[in-house]
Amino acid sequence: MIWYHVSLLAMVIVACVVQQFSPAFVSLYEARILVVPLVFLCSAVTINVGPMLMLAFACGFLWDAQHILGPHGGNADVYVNANEDVRFGYSIILYALMGFFMQGIQPLFREGKWHVSALLSGVAIFLYLFVEYMFITFIRGDFVVTRALLLKISFTSLLTMFLSPLVFWALFRLARLFHHTIRYEGLKTGRRAFVDY
């Protein structure tokens, strides 16, 4: 069972590499396929709360290592407030929140309705990006929500969502390979169900 979790971590690292080859679609408001968040969201429904949190930590950590910008530098008298930006590690919290969101539909997933999870991964990506943007707005100031922004988030969510069946297929293969039973335990005690893939 532990090997399945290790394989998920390996899959996240592979997703980080694949992410480098994902271009921005200029004609679609610079939307792009977010491979790392998608792998995390799809994986989140196949594991329990504890491993999900660990995976959220790994994904958020790697995501921020790639994206967070350094300090502005230069003379602070000239560049006033230039260093106000999100801190390294904020993505970990966002990933965990989205992980809990995905775990909310885990009972449907264990019934074999993986397509509901696939659709919800698109919704989760939309929420993730919107919350991330709001977070940046809150830190930097100036509330700006444009049509282009909403279209960018929507197209990114849609493009990413179309790739989710492929990720679920890979997860099922991994589960079978490592004899992992996808089970629902949730946060409450007493309720258990199992499904074999």
Next chain:
Amino acid sequence: MKPLNLLALLLFLWGVIWVLTLSERSVRKIQQVYYAMISPFLKGGSELEVAARKFLEEVEHSEDLENRLKSIEMEFGKLRSIEGRLRELERENSELRNALEFEKRSSIEVIAARVIKRQPSTWWETAIINRGERAGIGPQIAVLAPGGLAGKIDTVDKDVASMILLTDERCQVSVQVAGTPEVGIVHGVRGHYGRKPELRLRHLSREAAIRPGMKVVTTGKGGIFPENILVGTVKSYIPGPVEGEAYVEPSVNFRDLGVVFVIAKEAEK
């Protein structure tokens, strides 16, 4: 909640607090390690992308190429004659400068680098170039491109570096509207996607005599960007109750950013 889940949650919270309280130096170190690990894939991906693009261009424009070659040959002849005239003017200009006793003249040494990846992030306008520490590139150094200022270096690894483009909100530059005493800070515009990029110039006088078409250049203040580098052209000016602001069209074509020049050394001659 199950004890194991509670333990996982506590561990997670501890991890989050640890990461959020990391020093800037530690964060940069982590990012350096990350880029060192990812750089072989970046280069591989870039080479693949370039090869595919070249092949497609060749297929699509093979007929055009012949016609273009002919017109280029004609243009080349013209340019050679112009070049001869320019060299003469350059010599004349140099003589005049000496005559006016320009004691100091700054010159900029640059390191040419190729953009190997554009926008690997959702909200930040960044690019990755194929030169790093080995080429003498460090963080917070200005980057130029054909046309003017392109941005500045953010993270540096041995053979690659990440740069923040001028079109990003976090890349702030101290600038002056040429021909006026108006100075301000220019930066990218948030929520501006899928259109031609524009810049926002803030902290201007509330009723500044700024007209569209005026050039915007760096002031050299702030310690990052050298002075008199072209940033863009004023598109519009909006007077405000306290201060005015202008929208600037960048002089660099960010859609076609292939080669950039990182400032290596600003030497005084």
